[in-house]
Amino acid sequence: MTPVPSSASRAASRAPSPATGAQPGSLVSVRPTVSPERLLADLVPPRHFDDARFATYRANPEHPSQGVTPARLEEVAAEIAAPPPSGLRALLGRRRPAPAVYMDGGFGVGKTHLLTSLAHAVTEAAGEGSAAYGTFVEYTNLVGALGFLPTVDALATRRLVCIDEFELDDPGDTVLMSRLLRELADRGVALAATSNTLPDALGEGRFAAEDFLREIQALAGRFEVLRVDGEDYRHRAVVTDAEPLPDAAVRAAVRAQPGAVLDDFEDLLAHLATVHPSRYGALLDGVELVALTGVRPVTRQEVALRLVVLVDRLYDRDVPVLLAGVDGAAQRTLFTPEMLQGGYRKKYFRALSRLGALAQEGRSLTDS
CATH class of the missing domain: 3.40.50.300 (P-loop containing nucleotide triphosphate hydrolases)
Incomplete structure (x- = not known):
């Protein structure tokens, strides 16, 4: 049986991060391929x-x-x-x-x-x-x-x-x-x-x-x-309750962070439709921070479900996120009320909880 690497060894083998101050990368530019062996x-x-x-x-x-x-x-x-x-x-x-x-x-x-x-x-x-x-x-x-x-x-x-x-x-x-x-x-x-x-x-x-x-x-x-049993140990507001970040703060944090990527939210959602969800982990190889501008409510279920999978992979890898919303409202209404009451609501609540944790980590970068 082929030895299975630990998550620590896989993290160590990821692609090197770009130098601080370099032009940030983009998830939209990545077309990952994943072999069955890697899965x-x-x-x-x-x-x-x-x-x-x-x-x-x-x-x-x-x-x-x-x-x-x-x-x-x-x-x-x-x-x-x-x-x-x-x-x-x-x-x-x-x-x-x-x-x-x-x-x-x-x-x-x-x-x-x-x-x-x-x-x-x-x-x-x-x-x-x-x-x-x-x-x-x-x-x-x-x-x-x-x-x-x-x-x-x-x-x-x-x-x-x-x-x-x-x-x-x-x-x-x-x-x-x-x-x-x-x-x-x-x-x-x-x-x-x-x-x-x-x-x-x-x-x-x-x-x-x-x-x-x-x-x-x-x-x-x-x-x-x-x-x-018990309540959420995090006891923090989820991302939908966070104050939005201005574009300028997001872009400044990206320039200062090695391994950061910067994408327009709508562009990223469109890109996810072209990548099989099994490859979303590979999409994040070498990434240390994901910054998104133009974040707005997601209104289509299939798009929202792809976003949930991406959030899970971000959370697995401890990748902080920075979200700059449209008109300052997107972070409070990422998923529609209908979605949060529908059949996939467990997925959406999990995504909001995890995204809230990652957004808090990301916000600490803008305060430093």
Whole structure:
């Protein structure tokens, strides 16, 4: 099996950043190509969570589940990493099903931190390449690139497959992922997944859990549901509540930042339509800051969904953003009220939460 590089090594191998003061680059000018081998190699915890471990998770004592869940996951990690039985024990013993856990809870309670901690724990105990980690979308993109059976064969070499942000809003993709998980579980691969409860439904995570278990059908009995209760630890306004940045401040920050790119928002959205979402990560190779001018509300659903995928890849890589809006209103109304109330609302709320964190990092560059 080809060794899988860590996210840290991938970050170190990215293209060098341009010198400070140089003409900024542009995402619109990049036409990335991504091999199936890279798609597999990229299935590791994102750079944003390089240091995530069970010991660094800060449980809120007001929510006991935040202490119980990490302890249970440490037990799961030890079970996954344990060497398989050999000799007479292997012949006489009855093989136990591989663990399967599902973490349910709201935004910002640390589910992704815990999921990456599980992946890191298994990798550190069982060796590089023992755990695969990706978002729901990354796995569906992998199936699209490799085909279903080659994807099963590739992932079946791992002891653990982690799926972050399991999505239930596309029936076709949900059926595909359910079948993929069933094939992997039948081959003895351990599974771990997360999904989100909407902000206005905090404390009702059981509804998301019931949806998940219903959709995976044949596998439902194998999954252990772990609750992670609590409120968003960030306790900050999302990007839609931020004051807009003037163009001049954005352009000045870009000139001072190595590895910065500057694009018009509408140009970037048009460019994303020409790039497969599986390549959005490669689009950001070598990028240390993304600045956008002319940011305005997105009114078309397919355009908004592509933007969500880009925000996820930015967040994975800890790339700060700077947004200069049209008439100072865009950051407050990035997605329409209809979108925030519709079937894809979980994706949009997640994007706003993540974009808010990245925008706060970006704004600190303009203050320095």
